[in-house]
Amino acid sequence: MTHAGVPMLSTPVRTIGVVLRRRSHDVAAVVERLVEFCRAHGVALAFEAGAEEAPAGSNVLDVNANSVDLLLSLGGDGTMLRAARLGMSSGTPVFGVNLGRLGFLTATPGKLLEAGLEQILLGEAHLDRRFTLQATVMGPDGVVAGPFQALNDIVVHTVGAARVSALNLSVGRAGGHEEIGSISADGVILTTPTGSTAYSLSAGGPIIAPDVECIVVTAICPHSLTVRPLVVPASEEIMVRTMDPHHDLQVTVDGQVERALHAQESVIVARGPHTVPLVRLSGQTFFETMRTKLNWAASPPERA
16 A cells, blocks of 8 residues: 555554663653553564563564564664564564664654554554665685675774774676775775665765665775765675785674674675565654754754
8 A cells, every 4th residue: 555655554463573672761661651552452562582671471572483563663773773683584564663862763752652553553654665785794715604684784894903904895797896996994884875874974974865775885984085985876786805814804784793704705795685664654754854863954043
């Protein structure tokens, strides 16, 4: 079902899987409200394993074994990324309610939890399908690790002592890879449009509207004034490798999964096979969130 060309979440929601922000003092009260709402509306709940705030006797969330119709993230963007990763292979819609600080992905504030769920149950919420990235670590003899899936970003960076690393970047084309160039930097961020407002933005990368299909390449603290962020089509694949045979690096996926990258290994990043359907309530837009959350292009205060 669509509304003005935008997909709607029309599937009946009978079971909600809940992913909670860890070590947060305000989660318990929100869980009480959630349980009360779902009991009144005949909706079952399943909580992520290890959630201390889950009511006694609650079902344990396992998207691979038991079907859920919606994943509800209660926390910040990190919690929502964890929820998105849990439901990535199944294509389960993810609804983020912000209990953190900034919460760009989790645009719905905690006080609107019940109103948001009401809209979802009535089939009036929208679905934004976001594409993902997939990283594979390659050794001299072929694949050694992966694939790793990311909604936001895949970062290749230095570890340990503060020092720059020499990195070589190339882009996949028919018949092989074409060199982009070599940089000296603390690392490089490969991000989707969804992740363009996260780490990449902090490193000077551009904000990309989520319906633009591209991959952004942003160097972290480059040791050059000529290195600027690069935007390539989502159909390309990008290879990153170190040029220092004695310098190990690290790959971090969505800020949550880490893997050491040895000097003889390279990382190949391409569009992933999955899309993540993010639930958006009526009236919420990307640019409205950009203005309110990031204070983008805000008018200067009037002079007294």
